[in-house]
Amino acid sequence: MENISPTLVLENVTKSFGDFKAVSDLSITVGPGRVFGLIGPNGAGKTTTIRMIVNIIAPDSGRIELFGKSMTTALQDRIGYLPEERGLYRKMKIGEQLKFFAELKDVDNQKSDELIDRWLLKFQLSDWKEKRSKELSKGMQQKVQFIAAVIHDPDLLILDEPFSGLDPVNVELMKQIILEQKSTGKTIILSTHQMEIAEDLCDDICMIDKSQKVLDGRLREIKRSFGRNAVALRYDGGDGVIDDPHLVATVKETNDEIEVLLAPGTSAQTLLHRLVDSGANVSKFELVEPSLHDIFIEKVRENG
């Protein structure tokens, strides 16, 4: 990866609004063709970071480089952006809106007609082309907004919470299309709260909290570095063992099994011994990698 020039580089980027520091000293590198997850709690500074990348606001200090160049208006056309705060012109026909957005991204007139039809077909929205957007359901509108972000075939696609408000069927459709976009060589920055989805899609992760980066790297490596201190369990009896705070840090119960995060200094062996000693009938005991969800919560807690 070091040999290939990165798509996007942020170097010591800082942005304040008055006294409020939204992003402080953030450095990230996004490699070409990768899905990069930008995660973090509400108000961490994700949206401000994205807005600086798409050139809506300028950083107070630091450097942003896209495709090896400093940001310009012309480079904006190579980005596709689906903001978290998004809408459509309520009284405008879907086909016309998409054409307008394509024009704003400098897409050739004839080409855009063809592209619009192709994308509407892909999202099963062809019948809605002549409808006004106020007649569409929220999920449909969101798909139209997604089309507006990709219509000009951008090299970098930035999606801020693309799954919010979608039903499971459409979440799957959206995931599939994001992966399809990735397979054509696009770089994708994905900002989301939905950790399961981030885990499914992202190659790299950057986590920010309170305006600062708390974690970044390849998702695989991050999970590995968090060690094998999570255990998936299924057992009967042995009451009270997992409630011991010296043994177990957190407990997550799903419908038929329990996932625990071991307390620092406790090994999985110790837990197993204690369970067996207490007379529990253990039917499953498996060391698992911590989920991104667990890592997220732990990091946010650590950061106080």
Add this chain to the structure above:
Amino acid sequence: MKKFLAVVKREYVQRVRTKFFVVATVLGPVMMVLFTVAPAFMAGIKAGGPTRVAVVDQSGKLYQRFEEALLNSRDEETERDQQGAAAAQVNSNQQERMKQAGKLGEANFDVEQIEVGNNSLDQIKAQLNERVRKGQLDAYVIIPENILSDGKAEFYGRNTGDIFTRETVKSRLSSAVRDERLAAEHIAQNVVKEINRRVELTSTRVSERGEEKDSGSGFYMVFGFGFLIYLSVLLYGQVVLGAVIEEKETRIAEILFSSMRSFPLMMGKLIGVSLVALTQLTIWVLTFVAFSLFGVGMLAARGVPINLPHIPPIMFAYFGLYFLLGYFIYATVYALIGSMVTTTQEGGQLAMPVVLMLVAGFYFAFPIIRSPNSSMAFWASMFPFFAPITMLVRIVTETPPLWQIALSLAIGFTTVVFLIWLASRIYRVGMLMTGKKASIPEVWRWVRQA
């Protein structure tokens, strides 16, 4: 540039295609006729029969003349002194028309003399009051004995709020008294008429082009144009405001900002909406011109003499340019306000005080007419918010040197561009600060921050 045009096109096409635009374009002139002609027409209608007036003439000399005056509406110019210089300068057709309108408004009367006989004044009044209360009489007038020296009389009526009747009675009685006084001095009626005849003043403008007949019509055109600017700002200012707020309300702004800078966006919106405005106004003006030409043609064919005001073509160019300036400078104020607020209602309230500056421009018109080359006239015609009115007044009264006209236009249109630039900055930062209303210090910070 292509993106700017895309914005212009969207704003224009989306608006012109609406049913609202079509309906407004058709109904606009109809409404205008209703609002201008209808009130004049309504004022001319007097419901019910003639006004019944009883007259108690204690002097015993005036009844004859007063009755005559009330019954035959007398067309004496002397009684219309108050209408003053402005009316006199209107060309003769117009003056004729005003007299016609005046006549329509005049009440007609049924006059009845009450003999005093041996009754005391109080008794007579009691009787008359009773009749007024019963509705047999509308009003009565008491002419005291010494009216010729005192010049005082009394008017009693059920509806003293009817100022038209009261004024008519007053002026007719005055003329009766005056005639009586003159008769007392043995001056004949026709001599009086001769003495009172007014002077006719023909005004001729001396300019670089030599002598030109000037009926003052240019001056009225300025007021007409001022009104047109005011009207279009009121009509379309709200539309500009709505267009600027639209992306905030629909939350599209962020998508737009990720594709283009805010200045061409703001400019595109202003131009797009303004083209809609100009389209509509052009349709209206052409309709108006077509109808008036048709009307003039009809009248001319029937042998009614009409002298159309003579206006040199360059005037039309000036009027056009200053109309555009006036429209744009105020429309831009709406755009600026739209960039600060989140709802149209809020914006409309904020814009009103600024639009009143246009009215202030009219106040400057009067001193400028009197001395069009004073330094006050100069500065008032350079200030972009007044220039559309004040400079036009100067042009029609005593055309200033070309450089002054060019300078005021340059200042004006530069201000428009500057305000749009300011609006675009405020808009961009304000939009990102979530949807709360901004205070002035905050707005100032945004301008510097963006």
